[in-house]
Amino acid sequence: MTSTNRFGNRLLLLLVGLVTMAVGAWALLRAYPQWVTLPDVGVEPTPTALWIAAAGALLVIVLSLAWILTRGRGRTHQVVLDPSDDGSVEVDVRVARDLLAAALEAAHDIRSVRVAAYRVGRSPALNVTVVAEPACDLPRLRDDVATAVGQLDQALERRIPVLLHVTSGLRARRAREQRVT
Amino acid sequence: MTEQKVKRRVLRRERYRSRSLAVVIALSLVSLGAAYAGTEAVLAALGLTPLLIAPVDALAAVDDPTQPVIAGAAVAVLLGLVAVLVAVAPGRRSRHVIAHDRLAILVDDEVLAGSFGRTARVVAGVPADRVHTTVTPRRVGIAVTPSSGFPVDQPSVAEAARQLATELATTPSVRVGARVSTSGVVGS
Amino acid sequence: MTIPGRVSISPRALESLATGVAAEHLGVAAKHVTVRLSDTEGRLAVSVAAPLRTPALGAQGDAPGLIARSQQARADIARDLAATSGAQVGTVALRVTGIEIETPRRVS
Secondary structure (H helix, E strand, O other): OOOOOHHHHHHHHHHHHHHHHHHHHHHHHHHOOOOOOOOOOOOOOOHHHHHHHHHHHHHHHHHHHHHHHOOOOOEEOEEEEEEEOOEEEEEEHHHHHHHHHHHOOOOOOEEEEEEEEEEEOOEEEEEEEEEEOOOOOHHHHHHHHHHHHHHHHHHHOOOOOEEEEEEOOHHHHHHHHHOOO | OOHHHHHHHHHHHHOEOOOHHHHHHHHHHHHHHHHHHHHHHHHHHOOOOOOOOOHHHHHHHHHOOOHHHHHHHHHHHHHHHHHHHHHHOOOEOOEEEEOOOOEEEEEEHHHHHHHHHHHHHHHHOOOHHHEEEEEEOOEEEEEEOOEOOEOOOHHHHHHHHHHHHHHHOEEOOOEEEEEEOOOOEOOO | OOOOOOOOOOHHHHHHHHHHHHHHHHOOOHHHOEEEEEEEOOEEEEEEEEEEEEEOOOOOOOOOOHHHHHHHHHHHHHHHHHHHHOOOEEEEEEEEEEEEEEOOOOOO
16 A cells, blocks of 8 residues: 555666666677677777766665655554644554554454554555455354444544455464464 | 556556566676776786686687687677576566455465365365365466365366356456365375 | 732743643653644644554444544643743644553443
8 A cells, every 4th residue: 555656666677677788689680690780889999988877886786775765655653633723632553553453353263363454546545454264154244343443433433444455364274373272 | 647547557566577687687798897807808908818808808709719719709699698688587576466446466376375275175075185276367276185085076076176266256366166186095 | 819920831842742732632652642842823733643542443333533533632731731831833844653541340
């Protein structure tokens, strides 16, 4: 649910891939001049050209770093902000976590609940990750979580968008093997 | 953003890989190459001895490639191709969306399989290790191995599975098939 | 009857006072409450970060919602702090950092 620019990622990969292929293909085609004749590039580079190349390399490194750092943003701890002229009330995501985890404690087929908040667009949204038993009753699990979220809506006096991700979890599988039934 | 828009956007994004890892790997390799090339360029511009190859020799190597250069070029073409394929491939995650009014629900295919398996197990009356469920984007396949002497009614299993599929209303929608093997296993 | 003189409160003491007032109105222990005091146009700006004591989801019944209760707690804190310290309270920003689930007492 992060704000990663996914289309940008793919565009970048496409660009890098095509350029790399082109450079490799150029060298390969030079080795086999009977296919295509390509111009020479083996002239002694002038010092200016060398400095420009070095600057270009630095730019590539800086831009790469910049792009890598723009990934994965969007996580927030604030799910509600209710301002007034004499202050404000802010609700931390841990409140939603505490309430939902407690409400789903006794729920069937739910091993654990994890709650995180992200900014989607400009408003906060919750990411509820539920680790379920391997053979679970999905309709019932769905309804249990929906009921808990409905109650959360009442408590917070608003509906925050919620993503429910039901997973089995590697940890869950190992735990099952250790459990004595 | 309206609640519905947020829901749609989140589900659309979470169903596919972000390609962030691939980008980090690709940019790291590119940066390493750029760092090396830049260093060689600076050394050459300053008239110092090169680290490995002087730029002029590197360009000459491309003009008249020897075996190692050809090998390197082939590797570059392959790596570039991999990057292009990763960029273009959809990268669908093995998850299904479950319809719901209030929540955006994503279920790992593993969990979905478990749920169908459970339904089959209950209806067929066999232990869990006699049911094997496979989930693909558009299909759920259930294979039941009965206990010898206790036949399993295939239509009931298939019907129960179909009802579960209707109840969940997944995206992409799945067709359910239930198969009971003709040979059973003794005991349960 | 007013007695002439000057009351001086150290910032530490004021903070302690604010912490106590906040803890009382939020229904939690003072050690879980963090208070930061600053100035806003000459008046006191109070920043409170603490959990809130509420019943579990589903057991809320007709009780006012979390936000309403937080707003009420905020107002109560401002009023009581001003009353006990004599300081003019400008703003109170409350950040609810968690929930202490109120388990209903069993009558045996």
